[in-house]
Amino acid sequence: ETGVTQSPTHLIKTRGQQVTLRCSSQSGHNTVSWYQQALGQGPQFIFQYYREEENGRGNFPPRFSGLQFPNYSSELNVNALELDDSALYLCASSPGGAGNSPLHFGNGTRLTVT
Amino acid sequence: GENVEQHPSTLSVQEGDSAVIKCTYSDSASNYFPWYKQELGKGPQLIIDIRSNVGEKKDQRIAVTLNKTAKHFSLHITETQPEDSAVYFCASSGHSGNTGKLIFGQGTTLQVKP
Numbered sequence: 001e002t003g004v005t006q007s008p009t010h011l012i013k014t015r016g017q018q019v020t021l022r023c024s025s026q027s028g029h030n031t032v033s034w035y036q037q038a039l040g041q042g043p044q045f046i047f048q049y050y051r052e053e054e055n056g057r058g059n060f061p062p063r064f065s066g067l068q069f070p071n072y073s074s075e076l077n078v079n080a081l082e083l084d085d086s087a088l089y090l091c092a093s094s095p096g097g098a099g100n101s102p103l104h105f106g107n108g109t110r111l112t113v114t
Numbered sequence: 115g116e117n118v119e120q121h122p123s124t125l126s127v128q129e130g131d132s133a134v135i136k137c138t139y140s141d142s143a144s145n146y147f148p149w150y151k152q153e154l155g156k157g158p159q160l161i162i163d164i165r166s167n168v169g170e171k172k173d174q175r176i177a178v179t180l181n182k183t184a185k186h187f188s189l190h191i192t193e194t195q196p197e198d199s200a201v202y203f204c205a206s207s208g209h210s211g212n213t214g215k216l217i218f219g220q221g222t223t224l225q226v227k228p
Contacts, residue, residue, distance in 0.1 A: 040221075042219055044218070045217070056214075090158070102213060103213060106157050107156050
């Protein structure tokens with residue numbers, strides 16, 4: 001069974017640029033959630049995708065957007081990068097669309113904005 | 115807003131001793147409480163979870179207790195081993211009840227000394 005995989009593992013961008021992060025969900029999992037983890041903090045919920053639709057959003061501005069594809073993989077896009085966007089971005093998947101099953105996390109993408 | 119408070123922020127124990135980490139949540143409608151272990155350079159790994167219709171759950175050396183009245187839940191690790199050293203996060207599903215939209219605590223760094 002393949003777990004959640006994320007790419008790239010590390011990324012350096014300049015303030016104002018745009019970035020796309022990718023996630024392949026665990027086999028059989030149809031729901032994907034994205035989290036931002038600042039250094040020394042707990043993860044913060046960004047949004048969740050189910051059946052290619054956004055299914056809930058945390059307290060993040062519209063420049064954070066996402067997609068889910070028919071194979072359940074997902075992308076996180078961030079426009080107009082700010083220094084505070086530097087963080088570990090975690091993708092997690094679960095098998096239940098109604099949000100009844102535990103989340104399984106990938107190892108994240110470390111984004112540095114300079 | 116909804117939040118989860120976690121204590122202590124750091125915990126150092128001798129190998130073989132027990133470790134206890136405590137969390138408090140704010141939303142009484144919360145019904146799902148997972149615990150995650152995060153090792154350096156990796157994503158959070160689910161170690162145990164509990165739902166609000168249960169007061170205690172055990173899995174080998176790990177146990178979680180839930181007090182809904184007081185809105186407290188705790189992680190207990192017995193017979194600690196050096197490989198238990200990591201950052202531990204508690205989380206709550208909040209009023210959404212969606213297991214993918216978690217509110218995390220700030221984390222506890224556990225150090226087990228050989």
